[in-house]
Amino acid sequence: MKFNRIACAAALLLSIGISFAMPRAARSDNEPRTISIVAHKYEFVPNQITVKKGETVKLELSTTDVKHGFLVKALKIDETILPGKTTEVVITPDTAGTFQGACNHFCGFGHKKMKMTIVVEP
Numbered sequence: 001m002k003f004n005r006i007a008c009a010a011a012l013l014l015s016i017g018i019s020f021a022m023p024r025a026a027r028s029d030n031e032p033r034t035i036s037i038v039a040h041k042y043e044f045v046p047n048q049i050t051v052k053k054g055e056t057v058k059l060e061l062s063t064t065d066v067k068h069g070f071l072v073k074a075l076k077i078d079e080t081i082l083p084g085k086t087t088e089v090v091i092t093p094d095t096a097g098t099f100q101g102a103c104n105h106f107c108g109f110g111h112k113k114m115k116m117t118i119v120v121e122p
């Protein structure tokens with residue numbers, strides 16, 4: 001009998017746990033898709049991302065070495081990426097197209113090579 005009671009309590013706790021976990025899972029579905037972009041001398045990884053027109057996405061920008069910039073004029077993105085810090089930018093592009101971005105903080109001899117492409121699908 002004692003074992004049954006323990007099993008019952010365990011099942012109850014499990015079902016409570018599941019019912020608490022479900023709304024959390026549902027909520028995270030509503031959060032924007034997150035895309036991590038890591039900068040280092042002299043590239044962005046990945047150097048091309050694709051999003052849908054009207055889709056809200058969160059860009060998480062970080063650097064593994066020095067300070068970089070992240071400029072995508074057409075999408076009004078102009079951020080500084082600092083070592084040890086993640087810079088978040090939330091965008092909802094309303095125009096389809098292929099947009100060029102670049103590092104706009106001089107980071108060394110290959111700085112001009114630091115390009116980035118954001119494709120916005122219709």
Ligand SMILES: [Cu+2]
Nearest residue numbers: 103105107111
């Ligand atoms: Cu640079």
